[in-house]
Amino acid sequence: MADLARRALLRGVGGIGAAGALAALTGCGVPPAYVTAADRTGPDRSARDRSVVFSNWPLYIDVDDHDKQRRPTLDAFRRRTGISVTYNEEINDNDEFFGKISPALMNHQRTGRDLIVISDWMCARFVRLGWVQEMDRAAQPQVAKNLDPLLRTPHFDPGRKHSVPWQSGITGIAYNRRKLGREIRHTSDLWKDDLRGRVTLLAGLDEAFALLMQGDGVDITRWTADDFHRMTDRVRAQVHKGQIRRFTGNDYIKDLDSGDVLAAQAYSGDVIQLQADNPDIEFVVPEEGAELWAESMMIPNLADHTRNAERLIDYYYEPEVAADLAAWVNYVCPVPAARDVLASSKDKDRAALAEDPLVFPDDAMRRRLAIARDISPRERIAYAKEWDAIVGL
Numbered sequence: 001m002a003d004l005a006r007r008a009l010l011r012g013v014g015g016i017g018a019a020g021a022l023a024a025l026t027g028c029g030v031p032p033a034y035v036t037a038a039d040r041t042g043p044d045r046s047a048r049d050r051s052v053v054f055s056n057w058p059l060y061i062d063v064d065d066h067d068k069q070r071r072p073t074l075d076a077f078r079r080r081t082g083i084s085v086t087y088n089e090e091i092n093d094n095d096e097f098f099g100k101i102s103p104a105l106m107n108h109q110r111t112g113r114d115l116i117v118i119s120d121w122m123c124a125r126f127v128r129l130g131w132v133q134e135m136d137r138a139a140q141p142q143v144a145k146n147l148d149p150l151l152r153t154p155h156f157d158p159g160r161k162h163s164v165p166w167q168s169g170i171t172g173i174a175y176n177r178r179k180l181g182r183e184i185r186h187t188s189d190l191w192k193d194d195l196r197g198r199v200t201l202l203a204g205l206d207e208a209f210a211l212l213m214q215g216d217g218v219d220i221t222r223w224t225a226d227d228f229h230r231m232t233d234r235v236r237a238q239v240h241k242g243q244i245r246r247f248t249g250n251d252y253i254k255d256l257d258s259g260d261v262l263a264a265q266a267y268s269g270d271v272i273q274l275q276a277d278n279p280d281i282e283f284v285v286p287e288e289g290a291e292l293w294a295e296s297m298m299i300p301n302l303a304d305h306t307r308n309a310e311r312l313i314d315y316y317y318e319p320e321v322a323a324d325l326a327a328w329v330n331y332v333c334p335v336p337a338a339r340d341v342l343a344s345s346k347d348k349d350r351a352a353l354a355e356d357p358l359v360f361p362d363d364a365m366r367r368r369l370a371i372a373r374d375i376s377p378r379e380r381i382a383y384a385k386e387w388d389a390i391v392g393l
Helices: 006-010 017-027 072-081 094-106 120-129 141-146 187-191 205-214 225-241 252-258 268-277 306-315 319-329 338-343 348-353 377-391
Strands: 051-056 084-089 115-119 164-176 199-202 244-248 263-267 281-284 290-298
Touching: 051 306, 072 084, 072 306, 072 319, 094 115, 094 120, 115 120, 115 306, 120 290, 141 306, 164 205, 164 252, 164 268, 187 205, 199 205, 199 252, 205 225, 205 263, 205 290, 205 377, 225 244, 225 377, 244 252, 252 263, 252 268, 263 268, 268 281, 319 338, 319 348, 338 348
Parallel strands: 051 084, 051 115, 199 244, 199 263
Antiparallel strands: 115 290, 164 263, 164 281, 164 290
């Protein structure tokens, strides 16, 4: 299976970046880059050109065990529909990709891509700017039927009209239970004396803030400025106390595995990989809750093959196809019905995956998961500056 740690490494850190610069320009009187609904679509070539251009992150799709250039689910889609897929693993960072395609989008030009996958906090910017098309759900019955209810109504895209999750995940806490010698059940457990200097938090604002707010009892679907500042005050105090060893990207994986760190803010998908090598590592959704996030598929403005892209999206929401993808990438599957497909498998490993709560969260875990409201452009500049000062960026 794919190296699951790659996802944490490649996620954008959520700083100001290109998107923040755009927001700053807009606030200074430069005409905004917003595109009206009437200007988002162009002639669709899907019927006469049976193809689609799909941009995704590296190592984020199933590959053939014997030929790493083959992707079985995409091959099956081509055989069934006659639609060929040009699959580009070109997205290595959210802000970097934003900078790559934003000039075309803000100038009402084609990007050369029909389907992209980016983190939901970045999806929020695209939706806000009017840079992606609304999908025809009547042409996507599998999405309408099988999308996980927990993922249907993000703050940035009510009803998921412009976005459909590719894969999902949880930002929680990973810890070495044997070496720590106790359970972690609350976010506040990170601040106990036996963890001083042995805790890491994620460096990215978008990746870190929600879980830390939830530890203070905040409803992250409607958090406020006061909630944010109370959270940063707490983190700043823990830095000064020496409680936090450092702020990380995906290198918390190495720290946990070596024992240099005993507890870390972590992504659920990474922990499945860690547990395979180190069964002492556990992942917990704190009792106060944890953030559920997604990377989502979107159709950029003026895409040449909109209908083909919609068809490909719907294909991945067939439970059998979603099960094949989940068995490879091991993140939270956005299609709960795929669980039954895996459970009925004669393959022991695939069947076991159906019982893994980090791929199919159980009811108790699901009740503690929430999608954070996004950070607005006006908030982002000030909040990123405050957070980066704490992190040392």
